[in-house]
Amino acid sequence: MANSHDVVPGVVFSTVDKVARWAQSSSLWPFAFGLACCAIEMMSTVAGRFDIARFGAEVFRASPRQADLMIVAGRVSMKMGPVIKRLYDQMPDPKWVIAMGACSSCGGVFNNYAIIQGVDKVIPVDVYVPGCPPNPDALLYAVTRLQEKIRSGEARPGHKILEPAQEVITVESGRTS
Amino acid sequence: MEFEQTRRIFEKARERFGEDVSLSDRPNGEGSIVVEPSLIRDFTRWVRDEAEGSFDFFGEVCATDFLGRSPRFDLTYTVYSTTANRHLHYKTRVDDPDPQVDSVVDIFPGAGWHEREIFDMFGVRFHGHPDLRRILMPEHWRGHPLRKDYPLGGEEVQFSSNFADITPQTLPPAPGEDIFLGWDVLETQPSSYTQLLESGAELEHDGEGRMVINMGPQHPSTHGVLRLLLELDGENVVKAVPDIGFLHTGIEKTGESLNYQQALTLTDRMDYLSPMGNNLAFSLSVERLIGLEPPERATILRVIFAELTRIQSHLVWLGTHALDLGAMSAFFYCFRERDQILDMFEMVSGVRMMTSYICPGGLREDVTDDFVPALERFLKVFPDRLGEYETLLTRNPIWLERTQGVGKISAEDAVAYGVSGASLRGSGVRWDVRKAEPYCGYDTYDFEVPVGTNGDVYDRYLCRIEEMRQSHRIIRQALSRLQPGPVQAEERKVVPPPKSEIGQSMESLIHHFLITTIGFVAPPGEGHVPTETGRGLLSFYIVGDGSPKPYRMRARTPSFANLQALPRMLEGCLVADAVATIGSIDIVLGEIDR
Ligand code: SF4
Numbered sequence: 001m002a003n004s005h006d007v008v009p010g011v012v013f014s015t016v017d018k019v020a021r022w023a024q025s026s027s028l029w030p031f032a033f034g035l036a037c038c039a040i041e042m043m044s045t046v047a048g049r050f051d052i053a054r055f056g057a058e059v060f061r062a063s064p065r066q067a068d069l070m071i072v073a074g075r076v077s078m079k080m081g082p083v084i085k086r087l088y089d090q091m092p093d094p095k096w097v098i099a100m101g102a103c104s105s106c107g108g109v110f111n112n113y114a115i116i117q118g119v120d121k122v123i124p125v126d127v128y129v130p131g132c133p134p135n136p137d138a139l140l141y142a143v144t145r146l147q148e149k150i151r152s153g154e155a156r157p158g159h160k161i162l163e164p165a166q167e168v169i170t171v172e173s174g175r176t177s
Numbered sequence: 178m179e180f181e182q183t184r185r186i187f188e189k190a191r192e193r194f195g196e197d198v199s200l201s202d203r204p205n206g207e208g209s210i211v212v213e214p215s216l217i218r219d220f221t222r223w224v225r226d227e228a229e230g231s232f233d234f235f236g237e238v239c240a241t242d243f244l245g246r247s248p249r250f251d252l253t254y255t256v257y258s259t260t261a262n263r264h265l266h267y268k269t270r271v272d273d274p275d276p277q278v279d280s281v282v283d284i285f286p287g288a289g290w291h292e293r294e295i296f297d298m299f300g301v302r303f304h305g306h307p308d309l310r311r312i313l314m315p316e317h318w319r320g321h322p323l324r325k326d327y328p329l330g331g332e333e334v335q336f337s338s339n340f341a342d343i344t345p346q347t348l349p350p351a352p353g354e355d356i357f358l359g360w361d362v363l364e365t366q367p368s369s370y371t372q373l374l375e376s377g378a379e380l381e382h383d384g385e386g387r388m389v390i391n392m393g394p395q396h397p398s399t400h401g402v403l404r405l406l407l408e409l410d411g412e413n414v415v416k417a418v419p420d421i422g423f424l425h426t427g428i429e430k431t432g433e434s435l436n437y438q439q440a441l442t443l444t445d446r447m448d449y450l451s452p453m454g455n456n457l458a459f460s461l462s463v464e465r466l467i468g469l470e471p472p473e474r475a476t477i478l479r480v481i482f483a484e485l486t487r488i489q490s491h492l493v494w495l496g497t498h499a500l501d502l503g504a505m506s507a508f509f510y511c512f513r514e515r516d517q518i519l520d521m522f523e524m525v526s527g528v529r530m531m532t533s534y535i536c537p538g539g540l541r542e543d544v545t546d547d548f549v550p551a552l553e554r555f556l557k558v559f560p561d562r563l564g565e566y567e568t569l570l571t572r573n574p575i576w577l578e579r580t581q582g583v584g585k586i587s588a589e590d591a592v593a594y595g596v597s598g599a600s601l602r603g604s605g606v607r608w609d610v611r612k613a614e615p616y617c618g619y620d621t622y623d624f625e626v627p628v629g630t631n632g633d634v635y636d637r638y639l640c641r642i643e644e645m646r647q648s649h650r651i652i653r654q655a656l657s658r659l660q661p662g663p664v665q666a667e668e669r670k671v672v673p674p675p676k677s678e679i680g681q682s683m684e685s686l687i688h689h690f691l692i693t694t695i696g697f698v699a700p701p702g703e704g705h706v707p708t709e710t711g712r713g714l715l716s717f718y719i720v721g722d723g724s725p726k727p728y729r730m731r732a733r734t735p736s737f738a739n740l741q742a743l744p745r746m747l748e749g750c751l752v753a754d755a756v757a758t759i760g761s762i763d764i765v766l767g768e769i770d771r
Contacts (some may be wrong), residue, residue: 033395034401035401035424036446036766036767037449037531040493044512044515044519045491047508047509047513047516049513062397068282073298074424075424077423077424077770078315078318078425079314079315079422080402080424081394081403087395101666108392109443110427110431111332112331112427113322113327113335114426115331115427132446133530133532176736
């Protein structure tokens with residue numbers, strides 16, 4: 001840090017890291033990718049009334065290569081699990097994941113043979129949003145929570161995978177297959 | 178259909194086929210004809226071509242596993258007549274081990290996916306089916322999930338009482354311990370074209386400059402997790418093969434493990450754009466099974482909510498369909514009105530989407546006082562708003578260019594594939610279940626069924642726009658009929674008594690306790706009522722066994738059949754037209770994969 005008498009008026013000093021985190025958190029680019037009912041509420045979040053653009057996260061990208069936030073909106077079936085894993089791997093670092101809704105958080109009402117009981121068995125999750133489906137406000141709250149986490153440096157990709165799953169799935173950060 | 182009509186058809190069938198057909202008297206309804214498995218093809222052809230009313234529309238074939246009975250499996254075929262406005266059930270029975278029957282695909286092409294589903298879920302083989310492989314489960318799945326001896330699966334939930342006994346499950350489980358097969362198996366499911374070829378899909382491949390591209394399961398314009406394999410000659414689609422099952426949720430199996438009120442909540446999550454439509458279809462079938470009539474006010478409110486649901490479902494369709502074709506603003510306009518409707522849903526049920534508001538016996542509760550004013554406000558603005566969408570699109574040259582003459586299907590093909598809803602009416606077939614087989618008193622409302630002429634994307638668009646107008650008309654009429662009154666049937670064994678009664682009568686307390694803890698009991702029998710949702714013909718087929726849980730809960734969903742016709746529509750189209758066509762049949766993957 002500079003000495004106080006070096007300060008030029010109108011210039012703010014910070015650490016590069018802090019600025020980078022501030023920039024990352026303020027322009028999250030979500031991955032346009034819906035699975036089930038929750039995706040419809042995600043669409044409502046984008047539309048006029050709730051307007052996710054107020055939080056700088058409206059640039060939905062159709063390709064994982066251009067996105068840094070994956071909102072898993074819906075239930076993850078056994079057939080879809082590997083696909084999600086691959087899509088996550090294709091996203092460039094740094095990247096974050098929001099598990100939207102009961103299904104992607106823990107399987108929701110579908111505790112059965114077909115649904116993976118929580119997407120965190122496949123990919124690491126930063127923020128879980130309860131609800132079936134969560135209201136758009138809840139999703140917005142999750143986005144702001146994630147922003148706080150990013151700014152504080154708390155949320156780092158690849159670190160939050162559940163213990164049991166770690167034996168099976170290794171999420172290598174930075175791998176873009 | 179009336180039992181008498183079934184009997185008449187049965188008598189004709191007796192003359193033709195002799196002792197090999199018999200009549201099964203369904204305790205609560207229409208009756209069905211039971212056919213020997215060897216006769217199934219002849220009978221199906223006879224039903225289509227010669228039987229009174231000529232049943233030209235293939236509704237579904239569904240299986241029921243009566244474990245412990247011989248023969249073990251019931252296959253129930255449901256066919257509809259688009260001209261004589263009726264439907265017919267006929268059954269055949271096949272037995273373990275190695276249950277098999279002849280395929281009817283060449284008679285009704287629409288049977289193709291239904292038979293594949295039964296093969297996947299029950300392991301019944303269909304002779305002569307051109308492409309019999311799994312449809313919903315991954316290719317390497319072991320077992321047939323809807324068989325009664327297949328476990329429900331899932332994970333045990335840790336509560337404080339059993340916390341110590343359960344260790345969190347680690348994946349994959351020990352071999353043979355669980356139905357989950359582990360990641361290795363899932364990773365090797367056919368993902369490339371060659372693997373799909375090996376697994377039996379017959380894409381023609383002559384190696385001459387053809388290219389196969391894989392669209393989905395993650396693709397912004399497949400409306401969810403549909404995967405489409407497109408074989409291209411330059412920009413032209415030579416062949417399209419849909420691959421579904423990426424959202425298979427096990428709704429039917431889970432429904433069979435819950436009691437009727439609980440199973441109702443799953444129907445919301447099936448076609449998540451028309452939750453009230455699903456609630457209604459399920460409730461009507463259950464009511465048919467237990468022989469219950471909801472009161473007048475409930476029926477009128479049901480109509481109002483069914484039509485509101487149709488409008489909001491069409492609004493999502495319109496917004497996303499236009500978005501796919503590059504018209505962004507329509508999306509924002511449509512969601513504005515949709516939010517208005519969801520507010521009303523929230524008003525009456527407490528949630529925006531998963532309402533479970535229409536339930537067996539009537540409605541969960543009466544509407545709140547501010548509902549009717551809110552509805553009136555909506556009815557007042559909606560026609561103008563509809564006009565706004567139309568100014569954006571209907572005569573927009575880009576829109577016309579992208580939609581006219583694209584994704585065509587002829588009326589005959591559409592009927593043969595079992596396409597329903599606006600996708601069928603766009604081809605000029607005036608068949609709407611609300612008119613053909615009225616339920617909820619739809620025959621007493623004055624409304625039109627719009628049809629198209631060309632069967633292209635544009636006509637389907639016009640039909641849906643006009644349908645919204647007609648729904649608006651129906652709601653107006655229904656609102657004028659609305660009188661105060663009860664919204665739940667007076668049947669204490671099914672509908673819990675009102676709170677006020679519970680404190681006063683021991684009997685009410687017992688009923689309340691039983692219904693909330695165990696659920697109501699439905700007699701043995703079958704319930705099936707076809708309904709029309711925003712996407713087309715939706716019907717639940719409920720088999721009761723005298724317990725509080727449905728023995729079989731089967732949903733015939735419109736998107737499933739409509740998607741089946743997609744390859745037909747795409748023949749000769751350009752790749753960009755595929756996007757327009759997928760949007761125009763308005764599929765919801767939640768109800769395709771269930
Ligand atoms: S949490 Fe609820 S709304 Fe979301 S996908 Fe699951 S069932 Fe649908």
